[in-house]
Amino acid sequence: MINKIKESIKNSLETKNKILNNEEILSKIEDSYKQICFCFKNNNKVLFCGNGGSAADAQHLSAELSGRFKIDRDPLDAEALHVNTSYVTAVANDYSYDEIYSRLIKAKGKKGDILIGLSTSGNSKNVVKAFKIAKEKDMITISFTGAKQNLLEELSDISIKVPSDDTANIQESHIMIGHIICDLVEKELFKGER
Numbered sequence: 781m782i783n784k785i786k787e788s789i790k791n792s793l794e795t796k797n798k799i800l801n802n803e804e805i806l807s808k809i810e811d812s813y814k815q816i817c818f819c820f821k822n823n824n825k826v827l828f829c830g831n832g833g834s835a836a837d838a839q840h841l842s843a844e845l846s847g848r849f850k851i852d853r854d855p856l857d858a859e860a861l862h863v864n865t866s867y868v869t870a871v872a873n874d875y876s877y878d879e880i881y882s883r884l885i886k887a888k889g890k891k892g893d894i895l896i897g898l899s900t901s902g903n904s905k906n907v908v909k910a911f912k913i914a915k916e917k918d919m920i921t922i923s924f925t926g927a928k929q930n931l932l933e934e935l936s937d938i939s940i941k942v943p944s945d946d947t948a949n950i951q952e953s954h955i956m957i958g959h960i961i962c963d964l965v966e967k968e969l970f971k972g973e974r
C-alpha cells in the first residue's frame with residue numbers, strides 16, 4: 781500500500797514539474813495574473829465556473845479573491861457562478877443543465893470582466909456555452925484544462941493546459957496555479973499591506 785501512495789505522490793509531482801519547466805505555461809499564468817489585476821483595477825469582476833471537482837475549485841479560488849488569500853485586505857469582486865442552488869436547479873430543470881452558466885453570463889457579464897472556466901476535459905458543454913456568451917460580451921476568457929485538445933482553448937484568450945490526462949493530477953494543478961495567481965494578484969494590488 782505504501783508503494784501505491786508513493787506512486788500517487790510521484791505522479792502528482794511529475795505533473796507539477798512539467799509545469800515548472802514549461803515556459804509557455806508559466807507565461808500564461810503570468811498573463812492571467814496581469815489580466816486579473818487589470819480587471820480589478822478597472823472596477824470589473826472575475827467570474828468562475830466548472831462542474832464537480834472543478835466547481836469546488838472554482839468556488840475555492842473565488843473565495844480566495846473575494847475573501848482573502850494571504851493578506852488582510854479589502855475584498856475583490858469575484859464569484860463562482862454555481863453557488864445559488866435554487867437558480868442552478870431551476871434553470872437546469874426549466875431549460876437545460878447546459879444553460880446554467882450562459883444565462884448568468886448574459887445577466888452579469890460586462891465588457892472587461894473575466895470568466896475563468898475550469899474543466900479537466902475542456903469540453904464541458906455548460907462552460908463552453910458560457911465562454912461563447914462571454915466572447916459576445918467582450919469579456920476576457922481564461923480556461924484551466926488538461927492536456928488534450930479541447931473546445932475551451934479555442935474560445936479562450938488565455939488557455940492554461942495542464943500537461944496530464946489524469947483528472948486528479950489536473951485538478952491538483954489547477955488549484956496550485958490558481959493559488960499562484962491569487963498570491964500574485966494580492967501582492968500587486970495590495971502592496972505594503974499585511
